[in-house]
Amino acid sequence: ICRGLSSSAVRHVVIKHVTIIGGGQMGAGIAQVAASTGHAVTLVDTNEDILKKAVKGIEGNLKRVVKKKFADKPEAGEEFLQKAMQNVSISTDAGSVVQGTDLVVEAIVENLKVKQDLFGGLDKVAPAHTIFASNTSSLSITDIASSTNRLDRFGGLHFFNPVPVMRLVEVIATSSTSQETFDSLLNFSKMLGKTSVSCKDTPGFIVNRLLLPYILDAVRMYERGDGSKEDIDIAMKLGCGYPMGPFELSDYVGLDTMKFIMDGWSAANPDNPMFAQSEVLNKLVAEGKFGKKTGEGFYKYK
Ligand code: CAA
Ligand code: NAD
Known part of the structure; x- marks a missing residue:
């Protein structure tokens, strides 16, 4: 030994x-x-x-x-x-x-x-x-x-x-x-x-390979105007029993980190709409609104 x-x-x-x-x-x-x-x-x-x-x-x-x-x-x-x-x-x-x-x-x-x-x-x-x-x-x-x-x-x-x-x-x-x-x-x-x-060693391992497409789809739903972020969050919490909706969770993870993930995957899979860039996410990050850790993201804190 x-x-x-x-x-x-x-x-x-x-x-x-x-x-x-x-x-x-x-x-x-x-x-x-x-x-x-x-x-x-x-x-x-x-x-x-x-x-x-x-x-x-x-x-x-x-x-x-x-x-x-x-x-x-x-x-x-x-x-x-x-x-x-x-x-x-x-x-x-x-x-x-x-x-x-x-x-x-x-x-x-x-x-x-x-x-x-x-x-x-x-x-x-x-x-x-x-x-x-x-x-x-x-x-x-x-x-x-x-x-x-x-x-x-x-x-x-x-x-x-x-x-x-x-x-x-x-x-x-x-x-x-x-x-x-x-x-x-x-x-x-x-x-x-x-x-x-x-x-x-596959992209996103198990959890993020399933979680990120879900979150990015929720953001696109909001971008299309198909639902407000508040309603989408309530829907997933009360309809699926998730502890946080996708916008609350994004703010919790950090929108900077979310963007790093999205950028990496969209560069590696440019033809896959699942990982396409999000204008809203890009704008919030450009404004320094990273979510809970900076006091504002999709929502405002304190
Ligand atoms: N640090 C330590 N303990 C914490 C904490 C923190 N940041 N936040 C909450 N807690 C503890 C509380 O002290 C409390 O403990 P007790 O039950 O012993 O009293 C317990 O957690 C529950 O907390 P609250 O009652 O304040 O709040 P809550 O019931 O709303 O739960 C939550 C908060 C646990 C964060 C819950 O909302 C939740 O599970 N959210 C989803 C989190 C999630 O999905 N995480 C995965 C993100 S993806 C990821 O991490 C991977 C990646 O690569 C991006
Ligand atoms: P964070 O921004 O809260 O913290 C990152 C820290 O790293 C900062 O304090 C920064 O000063 C420090 N740092 C940067 N470069 C450094 C270097 N060269 N040497 C020493 N320190 C350095 O980020 P986080 O949310 O804690 O995420 C960190 C890592 O964990 C990332 O790879 C992220 O993808 C991953 N991760 C994040 C989450 C999440 O929900 N936030 C979940 C799982 C995994």
């Missing part, structure tokens, strides 16, 4: 320290879940203020969890909170952090070149056993991994927003991902308390 591998029948790297790159809504959520399940976590972003905001958000969320889960055991609740927060550190220097990490989970902007540049650089400094994973919504894991020399230790870990609440993780293997890496990612997802599904 090699160093860092478990001795169970299924060989997997035991993840003790995880580096999460990108301190936005997804990175902060992944850090919260990893820290509260006993992992040492370093959250990395280029922007120090974002990191401070992320830590405050994690603490606020955990306090809410503690208040509910430990209502009749406040001391145990305080201990849980302290332990989880002690597991979180922050850094703006990814290169130095990855030198002591078992797993890198990337949750930065949805742009292939930026992700490739990040991983290409980290590949040169991370230890040999370190597994790299991307939380991309729509890009090919194979393409992202191509900037590294660790194709066997590279996979996808696709979380859902809000990470502390959504129970699924899609675990993605490319044709080069080793069985040991895949098992390590499955095991890590389990350690986080999530249910995982195995996905091939």
